[in-house]
Amino acid sequence: MSAHTATADRPLTVLLGPETYPPDVNGAAQFAHRLARGLHEQGHRVHIVCARPGPGPSSVADDDGVVEHRLRSHRAFTHPYFRLCFPWQVAGEIRRVLDEVRPDVVHVQCHYIIGRLLVREAGRRGIRTVGTNHFVPENLEPFLPFPAWVLNRYRAVSWRDMVRVFGACDVVTAPTPLAVDDMRRNGFPDTVLAVSNGIRIADYEAHDGERRQPAGHPTVLFAGRLAVEKNVDVLIEAFSMLPAELDARLELVGDGEQRPALEKLARALGVAQRVRFLGYVPDEDLRAAYLRADVFCQPGTAELQSLVTLEAMAASRPVVLADARALPHLADDGVNGWLFTPGDAQDLARKLALVLGAPTAERRRMGRESRRKVAQHSFPRTLETFLRLYRGEHAEPARARAAGPRRIRTRLASLVR
Incomplete structure (x- = not known):
């Protein structure tokens, strides 16, 4: 003492x-x-x-x-x-x-x-x-x-x-x-x-009476540093495998040393027009990104907790997470999202499609489960x-x-x- x-x-x-x-x-x-x-x-x-x-x-x-x-x-x-x-x-x-x-x-x-x-x-x-x-x-x-x-x-x-x-x-x-x-x-x-x-859960929830601005297309969101251990390249590759009829979009919030390589990868895979690199954004813009997304994805394999995943869950988003480190305790398969095999772009694409292809009511139910699960944090x-x-x-x-x-x-x- x-x-x-x-x-x-x-x-x-x-x-x-x-x-x-x-x-x-x-x-x-x-x-x-x-x-x-x-x-x-x-x-x-x-x-x-x-x-x-x-x-x-x-x-x-x-x-x-x-x-x-x-x-x-x-x-x-x-x-x-x-x-x-x-x-x-x-x-x-x-x-x-x-x-x-x-x-x-x-x-x-x-x-x-x-x-x-x-x-x-x-x-x-x-x-x-x-x-x-x-x-x-x-x-x-x-x-x-x-x-x-x-x-x-x-x-x-x-x-x-x-x-x-x-x-x-x-x-x-x-x-x-x-x-x-x-x-x-x-x-x-x-x-x-x-x-x-x-996390301050209320900072990411929809306000009373607030109407979420729809993204216009089914949207996958990632937030965090664009660093090697985040495996954003796996996410972009998986995104390129999603069924064309979904007409999905991918938003990447954050910046880092991997951004030029990731932009090049998106062009090489033919999805550059549907991938938005937003860079670092103010807190209110990040909150808006959570609220307009249909699913949040964290493909990183060195996460000891992942605050951005908790924030997305506080915003009542379904999550698709790598089955690695501390992420598995944040997602229950079929309840509030899915886990995927780390580094496996095909498995990630399947899990993203399960969420994006689900009825709106099902996605909302999964989002409510995320919000319930995050309460302990x-x-x-x-x-x-x-x-x-x-x-x-x-x-x-x-x-x-x-x-x-x-x-x-x-x-x-x-x-x-």
């Missing part, structure tokens, strides 16, 4: 340590930003320690009540936007922030440089530490220009490193039960907790759970840390019922 007393009747000072944060566009960054805003709205004092999004010295800025400590960083040459903080440049800054802010709890969200430095320094100061893992080695492998045997070695070393860094936290969470199982298979103890990233529930973790409810008292990193030892399953 922190040197401060984290009682339920006073605001907390929370220091969040995400490795990626807006303006980065990804699920982990979105979760960290939503958590920061939610804590601030409830009256807690929130500080963020994250990488500066561009060149320049470390800086401090106030983002509408949330204090951002942006650390000096450098572009990762293998990734389109990820920034690296060198430990010898930022370790002193992290020590200074901890000494000045004196947080009740430090919540790290990756085992890389910022996370490991915060965990180490928080431990030295007796500050309660919560760790959330959004990462699997496969997330970075497409950006590493190495042969398979090197990547296999990297994967094994990376998992061991994660276990070591997060092993010094009081509590460790991951977004889904499947992500937790994956962590346990790779060396984490069975005390890791599943706590959904959560409401952000207020997530926020309440993390606040209880921050305060150490039902947790064993922290032991002295002088003996080195402590085991993850807190079983708090009751918190995430």
